[in-house]
Amino acid sequence: MRRGPRVAADGPLRIALLSYKGNPFCGGQGVYVRHLSRELARLGHRVEVIGAQPYPVLDEHEGVTLTRLPSLDLYRQPDPFRTPKRGEYRDWIDALEVGTMWTGGFPEPLTFSLRARRHLASRRGDFDVVHDNQTLGYGLLGGPRTLGAPLVTTVHHPITVDRQLELDAAEGLKRRMSVRRWYGFTRMQARVARRLGSVITVSGSSAAEISDHLGVRRERIHVVPIGADTDLFSPDPSVPEVPGRIVTTSSADVPLKGLVHLVEALAKARTEVPEAHLVVVGKRADDGPVAAAIERYGLGDAVRFVKGISDAELVDLIRSAQVACVPSLYEGFSLPAAEAMATGTPLIATTGGAIPEVAGPDGETCVAVPPGDSGALAAGLARLLTDPALRTRLGAAGRTRVLTKFTWASAARGTADLYRAAIGRPAAQVRRTAALGVRAAGSNVERGKAPC
Template identity: 80%
Template sequence: MTAEAIQAASPRPPAGVSAADGDRPLSIALLTYKGNPFCGGQGVYVRHLSRELARLGHTVEVIGAQPYPVVDQGFHLPEGAPGGRVGLTELPSLDLYRQPDPFRTPRPGEYRDWIDALEVAMMWTGGFPEPLTFSLRARRHLAARRGAFDVVHDNQTLGYGLLGLERTGFPLVTTIHHPITVDRQLDLDAATGWRRRASVRRWYGFTRMQKRVARRLPAVLTVSGSSRQEIVDHLGVRQDRVHVVHIGADTGLFSPDPSVAEVPGRIVTTSSADVPLKGLIHLVEALAKLRTENPRAHLVVVGKRAEDGPVAAAIERYGLEGAVEFVKGISDQELVDLVRGAQIACVPSLYEGFSLPAAEAMATGTPLVATTGGAIPEVAGSDGDTCLAVPPGDAGALAAALGRLLDPDTGSELRRRLGARGRERVLRRFTWEQAARGTAEHYREAIAAQAVRAPGLVRTA
């Protein structure tokens, strides 16, 4: 069966069905303290999940702080299909980390209340206040709108303001993409000197709050089996409270297009330059090895370039200034065409809770080289049938895998086979429609559980 046939055969609700599972449509508040899709995977999650929930008939109100989420309010629905809508409510913070003046001190007239003062005080002491302060603002906002929503879905805020939210009449579901304690440990491992390590510990102080809150939540969703186990191990959440709902790629947007010409030797990756978790330095080292045999090999990084730091130093050390390009702020269509035109997509991360870039690259039919860090094998496979898998942090193994795909004799056929089977895998297992259906099922379970615990508080149609 072809990839397109798999997609066409996926079950869809008949016209006239009001919601994902045939019951009444739901009204959903989707909270996100950092929801811009250009800031990372959490923003992509909010945008695509909200749109697909609306396509299934639900009404979704995204409630977010700066950088504000991007939502699809004018999406297309097939004729005769039921559909909800997506709205956006802006819940402003003081936006202390905005460019070009991050870590700014607000003017006296900007302070509105005690939450603003708390936000500044935490920033002054080297902490990251946004998960806590957004949760407090969200709780206040929701308390003023009792009865407005069937369910509240928190996107990894895990702030103290969420505790007790159900007592105000809102069943609560929370998504934890992966425990931020993983990022904290990798940043500590990469830190040099006691001052830098102390700064990392202060910045990640909010993870103590997130641990305490996560343990008290009634229902946690996560995006992979790997993340589920880490939530249990790192955060101490009971295993029976954590449920896996895989996310996916926008397979209509990320799709093959033979009219986009391949650029010989091009490798594309999505990464923040000096986030140790993303493993970009190992890919730069691999590129240096690869170019000794294939001088046309070059790397395009979708992400911001750091002017100094380990990656910049490695690029200079290996003489790769002309072989590594950083692009940022590109449109969705520009990103898709960039991936389509690459001969290889690469995910060099030391750890991923899911890896949207892997799923998106596979959806375009671009062959993938990826590490086995975290949940990446769960998404991309690890048997050589849908991607070439290498150990995380191993530049030599990365260079060897990239070299196999660029081999002038055998690389072309291997790229074709991996690309076709990778797309089939995504269409079969990782689409946003499937994610929305699975998420809606857990909303209904949360509503039913709330009705048992506090029947007088549950919103009725």
């Protein structure tokens, strides 16, 4: 991107959108980067996504560009947790990345932030604002003096929530120690979050969690709900409905996603609805609690996993279902809920985290059940699968709710407003934030010290 003078306060902005992990088929961060960048470009802004592997899929025909900032890609398939060859090491950041992995930690938020810091410093003047998508690494501290532009950060939800749920589910001291090492980066993220001038989050529930878990002052947290691509995720009566089909999205076999409770609920629901079956959008784990539950209840023929499908295939899969389900114990927003509702597919969801903010009231726009309650989930599934009128009513109401409240166009407008507020912050406030950041970065980064 060519350097040039700063644009007018009400003109198009030059945005650097950082994404340390951008896979749009695994988790919500890649989805966020893709759709937000597209809608910001449609508003007339110049958006450059700076990302590491897995690189995000972007709508480049809309004018969004991608700058690759490669890591060592230590978790790639088919050789995750690999040890790089000697010739792959480029600098001390690479050595830090490998060393953190060897000691059981997750290095990518820190090491991406250090590479992004170096990259942005070399391009001072190219951007009006830097938008970090939940990296929260030490390298991003220091304010405009270090990054060349004001920093705005999105925190979808504190990863400390995931950490606690995994600790609660861990069996044995060895497993608990492993979980603590892996999530060691959350200490860094909390320290960084407290030094940020502006934090965007996606729901009121996440805002409360960010304040409680990370210690961010509430007045610095701004809620900008995200949403569904309502042109793509839309009803299509020509897609045949498959009797008994339930669809869910689960990017990983972790307690947070509640998939094991859905498998248990399916086993119970099939006593009333024998044709009930589940299609999971995500990778099937060879072992773990979900695999064990499928085997225990004899559901091998009733649970199918699909991965790597196209957007069009995903939408048609959701349209073909009689019920979409979000069984998570906690969500900071829940894109799968919004996307299912946008297709007009009736939704059953838990009340974990921000899900009620998206799904709406029980009996009006969805069926709502307590998180972790497989009995209540089974009863709700059986109720929906046997009541066509209820499915029709909830499906239509869900679509209307998403169109009214949760679209990417409105998310982009709200985000751009916060960019302008960050650019216009008083100089004294910027200097105070930068000073805090420089001290933290100096003590933890410049000497190559790992925080995890």
